[in-house]
Amino acid sequence: MEEVLDEYERECPENTARLSFDERPCQLIGEVYAPMKMKPGKAHRYDTEYERKGSGCLLMAYDIDQGTRYAQVRDRRTKKDFAQYFDQLEKRYAHVDNLIVVLDNLNTHHAGSFYENLALSRATELRKKIKFLYTPKHGSWLNMIELEFSALSRQCLDRRISTIQELRNEIMHWVSDRNEKKIKISWKFNTTKAQKKMASRYHRINDNN
Numbered sequence: 001m002e003e004v005l006d007e008y009e010r011e012c013p014e015n016t017a018r019l020s021f022d023e024r025p026c027q028l029i030g031e032v033y034a035p036m037k038m039k040p041g042k043a044h045r046y047d048t049e050y051e052r053k054g055s056g057c058l059l060m061a062y063d064i065d066q067g068t069r070y071a072q073v074r075d076r077r078t079k080k081d082f083a084q085y086f087d088q089l090e091k092r093y094a095h096v097d098n099l100i101v102v103l104d105n106l107n108t109h110h111a112g113s114f115y116e117n118l119a120l121s122r123a124t125e126l127r128k129k130i131k132f133l134y135t136p137k138h139g140s141w142l143n144m145i146e147l148e149f150s151a152l153s154r155q156c157l158d159r160r161i162s163t164i165q166e167l168r169n170e171i172m173h174w175v176s177d178r179n180e181k182k183i184k185i186s187w188k189f190n191t192t193k194a195q196k197k198m199a200s201r202y203h204r205i206n207d208n209n
Contacts, residue, residue: 004102004135004142005191012065016098019089020144021061023077023106024152028054028162056164058152058171059085061101062145067184069148071175073168079113087118090126098129102143105134144185151178 012018057077061070070089074081093099103109109132114123135142156174161167 001136001139001142001194002191004133004139005189005194007100007102007133008064008144008187009190013098015096016100017066017093017096018064018100019061019102020064021059021101021103022140022143022145022149023082024058024060024149025077026056026058026073026157026161026167028056028164028167051162054164056167057081058149060145060148060175061089062148062185064102064144064185067182068179069175071171073164073171075164077108079108080117082108083113083117083123086114086126086130087122090129098131100131100133102133102135102145104140104143105137109134144187147185 007018057074059072059074059077059081063069070092072085072088074085090099111123111127111130111132114126118126140146152171152174156170161170
């Protein structure tokens with residue numbers, strides 16, 4: 001935990017970019033009956049019955065220092081999707097030598113995914129450039145991108161979306177608007193606050209040792 005918090009608090013090293021990354025499944029929900037058209041003084045009304053249309057997956061990274069988001073909507077979230085996402089994303093950061101990526105320890109989130117799905121030379125290039133900084137188990141709330149997913153859920157995904165293309169269009173519009181407005185996360189929780197707030201847990205660890 002402290003390693004992630006320390007990274008947020010320190011100045012970005014020279015010739016380095018820092019990203020917060022995660023994936024989010026998105027259910028595709030279709031209407032069984034057409035919703036009623038809105039009228040003055042009447043809220044939007046739709047039937048409670050719905051139809052499942054499968055799912056998609058959002059892969060998104062947030063640039064901690066620039067406040068820029070990079071999103072892709074894919075059919076699945078496999079090792080191949082993870083590798084292809086970072087293969088494309090890294091090209092946006094060709095001007096830096098190092099990429100620090102905060103993410104959770106999912107079984108696809110490692111350099112092995114690069115070697116299984118990209119050319120050997122490219123996989124090695126990505127492994128040398130990208131440093132994965134993992135959040136602790138049950139500590140995904142330490143990942144800044146979770147705040148972006150929360151905003152996305154409230155502002156964009158709080159309705160029924162039935163196709164992967166519609167999902168892609170809506171999310172990319174939301175990301176573009178947020179980037180244009182230069183909305184940045186103001187992270188306040190640091191190591192000092194963590195040690196005070198979780199003092200009992202620190203003492204418990206010491207006692208056990």
